[in-house]
Amino acid sequence: MSLLDITNLSLSIHDYSVLHDVTLTVDAGEIVAITGESGSGKSMTALAAMQLLPKGSRTSGNIMLGERDLTRLSERALCDIRGNEIGMVFQEPMTALNPVQTIGQQVAETIRVHHPEITRAAAMARAAETLARVGLPSERFPLSRYPHELSGGQRQRVVIAMAIALQPRLLIADEPTTALDVTTQAQILALLKRLTQEDGMGLLMITHDLAVVADMADRIVVMRQGKVVEQGATHQLLRDMRHPYTKMLFAASGHLVNLPPAPPPRPLLKVENVSRAYRLPRSSLFGAPSSMTAVDDVSFTIQRGERLGLVGESGCGKSTLTRALLGLEQVQSGAITLDGEPVFSGDKPNLAVRRKMQVVFQDPFGSFNPRHRVERLITESFHLLPTPPRGAERQKMIDEALIAVGLKPSDARKYIHEFSGGQRQRIAIARALIIRPDLILFDEAVSALDVSVRAQILDLLAELCAAYDLTYLFISHDLSVVRTVTDRVLVMKSGKIVEEGPTAQVFENPQHPYTRKLIAAAPVLPDTSKVPV
């Protein structure tokens, strides 16, 4: 008998059907991955297994944990099971912890809730042991730390410690590494794998990233629109890929684009010895405030027509550098010039330079004003122009920009909520393109998209490169994407550029140890032609 046995599970929320006849099992010591794109129902399947569904949910089918059917248990009985027999880890470690309680209290709570007879001190001692098990020994990470004093990866370890404190039989992890850097992701995945082996737990892992689970899961379940389309042992599934959707997912994950060849080098943007430091709060009452150098003596050049990549982990200074390039932040030393003109003149951003640069941000949902129509959204950059186009000329530019990104001119009258994530990102690109800038900055521009949509946007970029001779700086933590859409790449660590060179060369023959570490940590899809039979 399986540890977790979900049979014909259907779920509707307020009469909106979410899951249809989902059937899957997880055995003790087994790692099962559910994968699929947004809206596939993978997270809802996980929440159904925890019986933590939103209000207004109606389920049919069975969710058996050993002998018991979770769908038939009382709330009280479920509370006894959650945290004790099933642990759960969530996607967003930054918000999954209570900000006003110490990490020790939060881990100890799991123990005390299920075993009120254990004294507070004993529970704290056990919490310390558990935190040490997940890599947070109390010598370096005292129990009295608050979540805001930890990094994202450390917080995720705390969340895992809370979930495994009582050594549950089943651990459910919902996108546990999606919000983390590649090297942290690799550590967390290794930790989950180790804990599964040590405790003989079953692990049900939800992820949108096939590459993450390809070398970790024993079995993979592929879901689409609330249905399981294919499932099987990892090797077999990756070898056979019977369902077209699985094939599409796999192809889109490793999607490669064909960039047109770059023109001969002619400098466009020059960054020379740029540094930017921030003041930190004083650590003692009268101590001198310390400072943190976010960008440390950075120099590089973007050539006209070049597609440059910038990779590095969170906190490496990517965002500060991006803001400095856009003239949104003044640097303390060094110079940034576009076509020989400074980005910052005096204390103000130089408008003449600003209108030659545009940016596309990561979040297709948060980066638009929801009360403006598309035509107004994409013409926002007109205010940078000395004589903004009006009337028919303006309309023509709107139509052209929308057509260029694969939308229709009639979309101009719509509001942003009428578009999907991928379409919104197209609109963001149209907004950047409309004034024909010399340089576009893509700041994690495809990171929030599903793999199939991401593949389309990358294709669009390649097409635009051919049509408009785009020059761009592509900033991303996703190495596989940077590898395909850039000619040259910069690797940034702790505010410094540690390696730069032609993309293919850097990826195939990394020189700096940090680059090697990054590339080794990045999950890769297995070569299906070489999957063992």
Added chain:
Amino acid sequence: MEFSQITFGRTGRRRTARIPSALMLRYTLKRFVSLVLSLVVASMVIFTVIEIAPGDPASFMLGINAQPETLAALRAELGLEGSKTTRYLAWIGGMVTGDFGTSYTYRTPVLDMVGDRLWVSLPLASLALLLSTLIAFPAGIYAASRRGQAGDMGVMGATQLGVAVPNFWFAMMLVLVFAINLRWFSAGGFVGWDKGLLAGLHALTLPAIALALPQAAILARVMRSSLLDVLGEDFMRTARAKGLSERQALWRHGLRNALIPVLTIIGLQFSFLLAGSIIIEQVFYLPGLGRLIFQSISARDLIVVESVVMLLVFSVIMMNFLVDLAYAAVDPRLRART
């Protein structure tokens, strides 16, 4: 970093949390400096406004037929002569040493007058705030935990009424029911604290309820919406995944996180209750600060006005200081942010 042990008492249980003392001390010092600066700025503003206010107290007291010499003598006696700076410094110096000056009209020390009234207004405001919190917290928590259900709608309807109906109407209804019909309380007046604590509290009960009801309605709504925001947070789901029931998750993780906006409102309400109870004081015929300030303005008794306003400003700023400290006690992130 050095750590000190601070104990929070809550629902009869003791819970300890380690607070980095250097951070907390620095936070407190910063707030204190801003408190002193606010007081200095406020005192200057009050002094200037009173200076430029039309009407000379001396001529008001002596009437329009006064002799110039008498007028000059009175002005000297009242301390209205001299440069603005000297008078400002004299006023501030007096305040700090407890000499608030002498009332123009009553010819008694302002400190005594204010002191008597403060002993009515301060307990009244505190009692009203206590009542308002005691009503609002359970009501807000109850409504939030039953969002969209009948209980929530009932509480929301009641608070809607509480916000809409003016407190003097509540006051009159309370008098009608509890003083005139049931005769449990007197309809007005204050017996004084020398008749005993209970007698004093008894006299302040109806006015405190009348003041507290509208405030409780506002506070309950803030509590509810703040708690609803917190209930949607990821860490509440984490708490449920640990095996906490909905109720446990709400009490252990929701409440403290929901407190920040509630504390802000409580701070604002106290200031309002201390100075803004003039109508209620009138209805219940209570010798409070509100009435004193009203009478002094009508009589051009500027020294009293100045002193009472300064006192109120002081209490508001002090309350804000305490609220700031409460923020930091509730949320460890705020200690680090300054």
